[in-house]
Amino acid sequence: MKSLAELQAIKNRMKDKVVLRDGMEGTRVVVGMATCGIAAGARPVLNSFVEGVSKAGIDDKVSVTQTGCIGLCQYEPIVEVFEAGKEKVTYVKMTPEKADEVVQKHLKNGQVVSDYTIGAITA
């Protein structure tokens, strides 16, 4: 049975670890979580990013956050990736599987997965 003592142990382990917070340099992954995003399946996409970033061991460089409606509801779930000094990348019609691929290729190895970006749809 999970206990608060276990949580205490997590706290002791975590307290010296650097956690990337808003405003710090680094990559920001932003998932649209308004009504349109949620209805289109943004919740499992967000969870995939959170889990993937942690499992890939890049959570000191990449933060995953939520936002409201981005204004392109027909392309939800939408995920925006902001990197310092680079142009924003907008991924559209995301799924948990595509999210895993973006974590591995883009967030870990720096290769934008252009098949899933908004440019691939409008081009």
Added chain:
Amino acid sequence: MKELSLNILDVAENSVKAGASLTQILITERNDVLTLEIVDDGCGMSQDVVRSVTDPFYTTRTTRSVGMGVPLLKLACEQTGGELAIESVTQEADPNNHGTHLTATFRMDHIDFTPLGDVSSTVLTLIQGHPDTDFLFQHETDSGVVKLDTRELREVLEDVPLNSYDVMEWVGAYLREQYEELS
């Protein structure tokens, strides 16, 4: 929405946006009726706004002029023969006791009842996005209660953020264990 838990996530976000320090999500299942309450201590709404939030053409957002969150929840409960009620007190009206109390009832034996779905995932998503506000989640059925109060976790964690991955993993397992005991 495919699951009621997604409506809950969507509508609970309104409480956070209203500046709530505590948002309560209370689910009670009794005699084929599911009662969902979302209670916050946020800024509250005037009576005019309370009347208009169930109108899909009312919204606070600025990207376009429709807001479907509360209307979709209203539809989900009314299509089962249930109802939705919202009471709200603005900060101006009562600086010490303000906020919004939404109650939705669902007839679970109705063919149009949307399954509750993965409500643990909704709780985790809320914590992930809003680690600095508190949530009380309680799901009561005839076989027991599942409960999570982030204020208790915060007391243990002190300045370690609630949305640290290890903490979220613990919360996920904590909820899963409680649900396993229920079934």
